[in-house]
Each structure stands twice: as structure tokens, then as C-alpha cells.
Amino acid sequence: MQGEIDPFREYLEKFMQYFIPFAEEFLRYLRENVFPYLTEIMLYLQDFSEKLPMDFETYVMIFIFLVALGGIANWKFEKKEKRKKKEKPKDISELLFGVSRK
Amino acid sequence: MTDKKLLRKGVIAAISSLIFYVVLPYVIYIKYLAQYPEFGVEKYIDWIIRMGIVISGINFFKSASSSKSVRQALGDLLLSIVYLIFFFKLFTLEVTVNIPETNVIVSISMVGYIYIYLLAALVGIFANVVKVVEVWASAGRNRSL
Numbered sequence: 001m002q003g004e005i006d007p008f009r010e011y012l013e014k015f016m017q018y019f020i021p022f023a024e025e026f027l028r029y030l031r032e033n034v035f036p037y038l039t040e041i042m043l044y045l046q047d048f049s050e051k052l053p054m055d056f057e058t059y060v061m062i063f064i065f066l067v068a069l070g071g072i073a074n075w076k077f078e079k080k081e082k083r084k085k086k087e088k089p090k091d092i093s094e095l096l097f098g099v100s101r102k
Numbered sequence: 103m104t105d106k107k108l109l110r111k112g113v114i115a116a117i118s119s120l121i122f123y124v125v126l127p128y129v130i131y132i133k134y135l136a137q138y139p140e141f142g143v144e145k146y147i148d149w150i151i152r153m154g155i156v157i158s159g160i161n162f163f164k165s166a167s168s169s170k171s172v173r174q175a176l177g178d179l180l181l182s183i184v185y186l187i188f189f190f191k192l193f194t195l196e197v198t199v200n201i202p203e204t205n206v207i208v209s210i211s212m213v214g215y216i217y218i219y220l221l222a223a224l225v226g227i228f229a230n231v232v233k234v235v236e237v238w239a240s241a242g243r244n245r246s247l
Contacts (some may be wrong), residue, residue, distance in 0.1 A: 030221070038220050045190050045220075052191075059155040066159030070112055070166040071104075073173055078105035 105168070112166030116158045123154020140200045146192065153188040160184060175237045179230040186223040190216065 053059075131147045164177025193216045199208040 035217055049191050059152045063155045063159035066163050070163035074166045075104045
């Protein structure tokens with residue numbers, strides 16, 4: 001078996017030959033053109049995340065508020081599910097047609 | 103009028119995310135990690151539990167609304183923003199492992215991943231904003247929240 005070429009490995013190597021230069025180029029482009037803007041956003045996020053409260057009570061209050069909001073919105077905007085009407089008994093010809101098609 | 107089916111769906115979503123984000127990390131921490139205080143993972147667990155509480159609330163809000171409604175799209179948007187803050191917090195936290203026998207202190211930080219994640223999260227938030235506008239516009243005359 002050692003002499004045979006594994007087709008999967010061959011495909012993988014071919015894929016990597018094309019993909020790695022592309023990935024490097026793409027990352028370089030991102031580093032030069034996109035990441036400087038992301039740094040500013042990261043600084044804002046850093047400031048924001050430092051201001052987040054460290055206790056659990058605030059988060060539980062947010063949870064209760066969201067659950068209440070969801071419940072009120074459901075009560076206000078959703079309509080009650082309509083019950084399906086009873087289907088009429090099928091005509092004998094339809095039944096026969098259904099059987100004949102099978 | 104309430105839609106009990108949707109409410110039930112919301113309660114199930116909230117409870118499942120509470121189990122996943124709050125109960126499971128806490129149990130893992132108490133059972134396996136609390137006996138190794140030198141790893142210092144309490145900060146991670148605390149933040150996972152804190153943000154998990156908020157995520158489960160948003161999941162209830164999202165799942166208790168009918169599909170293709172503005173509320174559901176808003177829930178998606180809120181979720182993506184909270185996930186961004188959550189992962190940002192996790193990535194920027196530093197964990198220091200102190201091994202007293204060898205006098206070695208190892209500091210673990212994952213700040214390197216933040217740029218790629220931030221890019222993906224910002225694209226996701228933008229997509230969710232577009233979705234909110236799209237749902238709002240497609241409602242037409244029968245516009246409702």
C-alpha cells in the first residue's frame with residue numbers, strides 16, 4: 001500500500017498550495033486596511049466593558065426585565081391560535097380516486 | 103391575547119440557555135476547577151454566568167415572538183451585540199497560572215483572536231440591522247411589532 005498515492009492527500013496538498021498564499025495575502029490586506037479601524041472600535045469596547053457592573057443583581061434585573069417585556073409583547077401583539085375547523089368527510093369518489101392513483 | 107405555544111417555546115429556550123450558560127459552567131467549576139485555585143478561572147466563570155443570564159432573557163424575548171416579526175429580528179440583533187460583548191470580555195481577560203513549586207507564573211491571554219472575531223461579529227451585527235429594516239419594510243400595511 002505504500003507505493004500508492006493517496007488521492008485525498010494529493011487533493012489536500014493541491015488545495016493548500018493555492019489556499020495558503022491566498023490566506024496570507026488576505027490577512028495582509030486585512031492588517032493594512034481593516035485592522036486599524038478595528039483598533040478604534042476595540043478601544044471603545046474596552047472602555048465599555050470596564051464600566052460593566054461586577055455584581056449579579058444587575059444582570060438578574062435585566063433578565064427579569066427582558067422576560068417581562070417578552071411576556072407583555074406576547075400578550076399585546078400575538079393573537080390566539082385559531083382552532084382548526086373539522087375537515088368535512090371526504091366524498092366517496094375522491095377516496096376511490098385516491099385508491100386508484102396508488 | 104397571549105399565544106401559549108410561543109410562550110412555552112420562549113420558556114424552553116430561556117431554561118435551556120440558563121442550563122447551558124449558568125448551571126453547566128457552575129457545576130464544572132465546582133466539581134473540577136475549584137480544587138485548583140492556582141488556575142484562577144473564577145473570572146471566566148463569573149462572566150460566563152453573568153452574560154448567560156442576559157442571553158437567556160434575550161432568548162425568551164426572541165422565542166416568545168412569532169417568526170418574521172420585528173421583535174424577533176430585534177432579539178437577533180440584541181443577541182449578536184451581547185455575544186460580541188461576552189466574547190470580547192472573555193478574550194481580553196488574562197488568566198495567570200501560578201505554580202508555587204517551580205516559581206513559574208504563566209499568563210494566558212487570547213487577545214490575538216479578537217480582531218478576527220470582532221470583524222465577524224461586526225459583519226453579523228450589520229446583517230442583523232439589515233434584517234430588522236427588511237422585516238419592518240416587508241410588513242407593509244399590516245405593520246405590527
